[in-house]
Every structure is written in structure tokens, then in C-alpha cells.
Amino acid sequence: MAADTPAAEATPPQRPLIMRYAARSDVGRIRAKNDDSAYVGRHLAVVADGMGGHAGGDVASAATVLDMLHLDHGDYNGDAITVLADEIQTANSLLSELVHINPKLAGMGTTVTSLLLAEGKLHFAHIGDSRAYRLRDGEFEQVSVDHTFVQRLIDEGRLRPEEAETHPHKNVLMRVLGDVDASPELDLDTLDVKPGERWLLCSDGLNYVAGHVVERTVRETKDLRECAETLVDLTLEAGAPDNVTVIMLEIVEETRDDVSTAAVDVIPPQLLTTESKPDITGETAGPAETPPAPKPVDEKPAAAEPADSAEPSASTDPHLGEHLSAEVLRLELASRPHELVGAAATAAETGSIPTIAGRTVARRAATVLTHKADAPEADADEILEPTKPRRWVTWSIAAAVLLVLTAGLWLGYAWTQTRYYIGEFDSRVAIYNGVSQRLGPIQLSTLEAVTDIRMDSLPQFSQQRVRQTVPARDLYDAQRIVKNLEGTGTIAPSDECLTAPPTTAPATETASPTGTATKAPATATSPAPSPNASNPAGATSPAASPSPTVVCEVGQ
Numbered sequence: 001m002a003a004d005t006p007a008a009e010a011t012p013p014q015r016p017l018i019m020r021y022a023a024r025s026d027v028g029r030i031r032a033k034n035d036d037s038a039y040v041g042r043h044l045a046v047v048a049d050g051m052g053g054h055a056g057g058d059v060a061s062a063a064t065v066l067d068m069l070h071l072d073h074g075d076y077n078g079d080a081i082t083v084l085a086d087e088i089q090t091a092n093s094l095l096s097e098l099v100h101i102n103p104k105l106a107g108m109g110t111t112v113t114s115l116l117l118a119e120g121k122l123h124f125a126h127i128g129d130s131r132a133y134r135l136r137d138g139e140f141e142q143v144s145v146d147h148t149f150v151q152r153l154i155d156e157g158r159l160r161p162e163e164a165e166t167h168p169h170k171n172v173l174m175r176v177l178g179d180v181d182a183s184p185e186l187d188l189d190t191l192d193v194k195p196g197e198r199w200l201l202c203s204d205g206l207n208y209v210a211g212h213v214v215e216r217t218v219r220e221t222k223d224l225r226e227c228a229e230t231l232v233d234l235t236l237e238a239g240a241p242d243n244v245t246v247i248m249l250e251i252v253e254e255t256r257d258d259v260s261t262a263a264v265d266v267i268p269p270q271l272l273t274t275e276s277k278p279d280i281t282g283e284t285a286g287p288a289e290t291p292p293a294p295k296p297v298d299e300k301p302a303a304a305e306p307a308d309s310a311e312p313s314a315s316t317d318p319h320l321g322e323h324l325s326a327e328v329l330r331l332e333l334a335s336r337p338h339e340l341v342g343a344a345a346t347a348a349e350t351g352s353i354p355t356i357a358g359r360t361v362a363r364r365a366a367t368v369l370t371h372k373a374d375a376p377e378a379d380a381d382e383i384l385e386p387t388k389p390r391r392w393v394t395w396s397i398a399a400a401v402l403l404v405l406t407a408g409l410w411l412g413y414a415w416t417q418t419r420y421y422i423g424e425f426d427s428r429v430a431i432y433n434g435v436s437q438r439l440g441p442i443q444l445s446t447l448e449a450v451t452d453i454r455m456d457s458l459p460q461f462s463q464q465r466v467r468q469t470v471p472a473r474d475l476y477d478a479q480r481i482v483k484n485l486e487g488t489g490t491i492a493p494s495d496e497c498l499t500a501p502p503t504t505a506p507a508t509e510t511a512s513p514t515g516t517a518t519k520a521p522a523t524a525t526s527p528a529p530s531p532n533a534s535n536p537a538g539a540t541s542p543a544a545s546p547s548p549t550v551v552c553e554v555g556q
Contacts, residue, residue: 016074017193018042018258019117021249022224024232025342028205028240036203036245037061037110037344041072041336042258045115045247047130049203050343051176052108056098058343060110060178063098063354064091065344066329071116072336080118081190084125088112092177092184098354099179109178113144113201117251122193127175127186129204133218136197140215145187147175165207198250202231205244209234224248245342326351416444420478422470422491429453429466429485431478436469448475451482459489466491 021040027033035050035057048064050057068087076083091112099105111128124143126132129151132144145151149172153159164170177184200218213234221227228248235244329348333340340348347353416435423432425447434445455463462485470491472478481491 015253015255017117017120017195017251018074018254019045019249020224020252021045021247021339022228023245023247023339023341024228025245025345026232026236026240026243028243029236030239030241031243033058034243034342034346035061036205036243037065037342038201038245038247039065039069039072039338039340039344040201040247040249041069041338043074043117044069044072045199045201045249047111047113047201047203047245047247048177048344049111049128049130049205049243049245050108051110051173051178052105056105056108057110058346059098059105059354060095060108062343062347063094064088064110064112064177065340065342066347066353067091067094068114069338069340070332072338074118076118078119080116080121081123081125081188084114084116084123085186085188088114088125088127088177088186089183092182095177096179096182106179109173109176109180111173111203112177115199115201115249117193120193122191122251124189124191125186127177127184128173129171131200131202131204131206133200133202133214134197135199135218136194140218143191147187148173171204193251195251195253198248200231201247201249203243203245205240205242206231206235206246208238208240208242208244218248224250243342326353329353413439413444418474420448420472420475421445422466422472422478422481422485424455424467425450427455429455429458429482431472431475431482432469433475448478451486453482453486457489458485462489462491 019040019042021042023038023040025034025036025038035052036048037050037058038047039045046065046068048061050059050061052060068091071084071087095108095110099108111130113126113128113130113132114124115132116123116125124132126144127147129146129148130144131142131146134141134143148170150159150164150167150170152174153167154161154164159167175185198218200214206214209231214231217227217230217234221230225248228246231246231248232244326348333348417433419433419435421432421434421436423430423436428450430450431448432445433448434443437444455466458466466485470481472481485491
């Protein structure tokens with residue numbers, strides 16, 4: 001038994017692993033604004049490099065990082081990598097919603113390189129050309145793979161690595177988070193982790209520092225803060241034509257001091273506002289020198305202040321959703337040790353949180369802070385309730401208008417299909433079903449039948465009429481017109497030359513030699529009557545002559 005005791009003391013239970021960290025971001029010497037964002041805490045590290053320039057690269061990176069920071073904890077019950085991947089996909093859908101609301105942001109996107117330390121494993125997710133390096137057991141290596149055009153050329157053996165830095169398309173991304181892909185392909189991996197290993201996460205702005213210089217700095221600079229500062233300073237010395245963001249972290253075992261520090265009480269909104277006055281100057285309508293504090297999340301937005309109040313209530317601000325987003329975010333950030341840099345830090349400080357009002361506020365209120373979902377979610381939904389009817393009314397009106405237009409177009413099209421007309425097809429007379437018009441790219445008629453009547457066999461006038469199309473009441477009427485064209489060469493209905501009204505003209509009258517019809521004698525066998533007293537000269541007895549018949553002359 002005595003021999004067992006030292007062995008038991010030599011293998012104490014392993015304590016949980018956490019990250020020690022430092023971060024820095026700089027706009028560089030050329031760019032007008034910083035499109036990079038980064039967050040690092042004890043369990044989560046994320047670097048995002050926004051693209052889109054003036055169109056919203058900073059919005060894309062800030063929205064993505066701020067949407068992910070609630071993952072900074074270690075309790076995942078074995079599905080940490082799934083949660084991490086799903087959260088990045090959710091951030092991607094958030095960017096698409098932002099573009100839908102503000103089309104000026106179209107084309108924005110961001111890279112994402114992230115590490116989630118949970119349950120003794122390091123979960124890695126990556127898309128784009130930001131990078132992750134690991135120093136472990138003396139070996140320094142790049143864990144991430146650049147999703148760029150030149151990297152694909154290198155992988156295919158069409159380009160040497162040393163040629164990549166001078167390639168004209170070195171910044172062309174093949175995969176990125178944004179409104180260009182509904183389901184972007186991520187690089188995912190779960191890695192073994194051990195205390196003492198170091199990680200460098202950075203945007204591609206660090207690429208202007210030679211790789212061996214970066215490696216030497218990470219190896220030789222023991223202090224994480226000093227290492228991050230040195231890497232950014234080296235980038236600035238190299239000209240820094242792009243934004244540069246660096247996270248340095250080291251995996252260590254959690255100590256008793258870490259546990260006590262992590263148990264930070266959530267700071268009430270009033271105290272948070274008092275300590276961080278510059279953070280809310282962009283949120284309120286009050287004077288810049290004395291900005292009023294926004295109301296806490298669990299207060300109703302009803303205006304209870306008198307009309308002559310010296311400071312306007314935050315509930316009167318039209319951007320109430322932004323107040324709530326900023327307030328919830330600040331409460332969350334105050335609940336745990338972390339560093340937030342770049343565009344995401346600027347958004348948190350100014351309250352210009354790039355979120356979708358309602359959806360993100362309620363979701364954050366339900367899942368972040370101390371993970372108490374019921375009260376924050378109810379409060380956020382109650383505050384945002386007035387915006388929902390307006391949205392549904394708008395959609396309902398739009399749907400009704402679309403339904404009426406669709407029904408009208410369908411009825412109009414159905415009516416056209418009851419009509420017929422005569423036209424030309426392949427130099428022949430044809431019958432068409434419909435009307436001889438187009439509705440945009442839609443032809444409102446179809447070919448019903450092609451006859452044997454050649455256009456050049458018709459008189460010139462009839463040819464012109466057919467080419468201009470001859471309307472018909474129905475298919476029978478169209479067939480009758482075609483039969484008349486075949487028989488007489490005209491479009492006149494054939495029943496006009498079948499009968500004629502009776503006439504009292506003399507039987508001796510003859511038709512004009514050029515006429516199309518002739519009148520027959522009163523009787524085929526009796527001679528013409530002679531005039532008498534009861535029958536004056538030149539008159540013909542009606543009784544002696546039946547009604548004449550009109551005969552159409554048809555060329556054989």
C-alpha cells in the first residue's frame with residue numbers, strides 16, 4: 001500500500017485547458033478603414049478579414065465575429081465541431097440578410113479562421129486566406145490552407161510557391177463567407193492539443209513579413225503581448241499596404257486564479273454605461289458631452305418621462321433595436337475575459353452592430369450572457385413586437401397584388417386561346433389559334449394547321465390581307481375563310497353568293513359581261529311573253545317568272 005501512494009500522487013487529475021492570449025489589429029499605411037475583425041477568449045479565437053472595400057468589408061467581418069463570440073465556453077457534450085461549423089453557416093446567412101436589407105452591401109464577404117478549445121480538443125474551422133500557424137514540440141507549421149487561386153495553381157503543380165507572392169492574382173479568393181454562396185465549404189478538423197503549444201492566427205496582411213521572420217518571432221518572443229505587437233510592427237515597417245490582425249495564444253492548464261476570474265458578475269447596464277461613456281455616444285440623440293444611458297434590456301420601451309425632460313429617453317430613438325443589440329453584446333463581453341479588436345471592436349464601441357433587428361437580438365438574448373434563455377428572449381420579443389405586424393401587412397399586400405396580376409394575366413391568356421386567325425406560314429396560308437400579338441417574350445398564338453394554298457396563287461390584295469392576318473370568330477369560321485380563299489381567291493364569306501333577294505327586273509335583262517354572276521331566263525323552255533293590254537310593253541308578269549337564282553362563277 002505504501003508503494004501505491006507515491007504513484008497516485010505522481011499522476012494528479014489533469015486540469016481543464018484554456019487559452020492565454022493577446023491580439024492586435026492595425027489599419028495599415030494605405031487603407032482608409034480597417035476591414036479586419038478578431039476575438040479571442042479562453043476557449044475561442046476568431047480572425048475575419050472582410051472583403052468588399054467601401055461596400056462593406058468591415059460590416060462582413062464585424063457581423064461574423066460578433067455573431068460567433070458567444071461560443072466562448074467549453075461545454076459542448078461532444079459536438080463542438082458541429083456547433084462551430086453551424087455557427088459559421090449561420091453567420092453566412094446573416095450576411096445574406098444584411099445584403100437583402102441593404103443592396104449597397106452586395107458583394108461583401110469575409111474570411112474566417114477559428115479555433116474552439118473544448119473537452120480537451122482543439123476544433124478548427126477555416127475558409128478564405130487568413131492563416132493559422134502552430135508551434136508544437138519545436139515544429140512550426142501552417143495548419144490552414146489558403147483558398148486562393150494561386151494556391152490552387154501550386155497544388156496542381158502549375159506554379160512554384162516562391163512565385164505566388166508576385167502573381168497578379170494572388171489575392172483572388174476561391175472560397176469565402178458572404179452573399180455569394182448559400183452553403184460555403186469549410187475546412188474542418190478536430191486536433192489533439194497539449195499544454196505549451198502556441199498558435200498564431202492572422203489576416204493576410206501579415207504575409208508582407210517574410211515567413212522565416214514570422215517563425216523566428218513566434219519562437220523567440222515568450223511574452224504573447226510582445227509577440228503580437230512585434231508582428232504588427234514588422235508589418236508596418238514592411239509598408240503595410242493591407243490591414244493586419246494578429247492573435248497569439250498559448251494552451252495552458254486552468255489554474256485556481258483563472259476559475260475565480262472567470263466567475264465575473266454580469267455588469268448592470270447602468271454601470272456598464274457609466275464606465276464606457278465613449279461606447280454609446282453614437283447611439284443617443286442627446287448632446288455629445290452628456291450622453292444619456294440607454295435603458296436596460298429588461299425594461300419596457302414605454303415613454304414614462306415627462307415631455308420637458310432634459311435628456312431624451314433612449315426608447316424614443318428610432319434605432320431601438322440597435323440599442324438592444326449593443327447592450328446585450330456589452331453585457332456578454334463583460335461576462336468573460338477576452339480581447340476584441342478591429343472593425344468588431346469599433347462596432348461594439350459605437351453601438352453600430354450589423355445585425356438583423358429582432359432575429360439577432362432575440363437570439364443573442366436567449367443564448368449568450370449566462371445562457372438563461374427564457375427571460376431575455378421574452379423581453380426582446382416583447383420589445384420588438386410592434387415591427388412584426390408591419391412586415392406581415394407589407395407581405396400580405398404584396399402577395400395579394402401578385403395574385404391579382406397573375407389571375408388577370410391567366411384570364412387574358414385563356415381568352416386569347418379561344419380566338420383564331422388566318423396568316424402566312426412558309427409561303428402558304430395557315431390557321432393560327434390565338435391572337436397575332438406578343439406579350440414580351442411570350443407569343444400569344446400557336447400554329448393550328450397549314451393549308452396547301454400558296455400565297456403567290458392569291459390575288460395581290462388577298463396576299464396583303466393574309467399577311468396582315470384575318471381574324472376569325474372560331475375554328476369553323478377560320479376553315480370557312482380558307483375554303484373561300486381556295487375557291488375564289490378572296491376572303492369574302494362564301495354565303496354572300498349563295499342566295500339573292502327576288503327581283504322584278506325583265507327576264508330579258510342579261511348580266512354584265514364582266515360580272516361574277518349572271519341571271520337565268522324566267523323559264524328555260526318558254527319564249528318571252530309578248531306585251532298586251534293587261535301587260536304593258538316592257539313589263540313582265542310576276543306569275544310567269546319565278547324568283548331568279550344567283551350562281552357564283554368559280555374558276556375551275
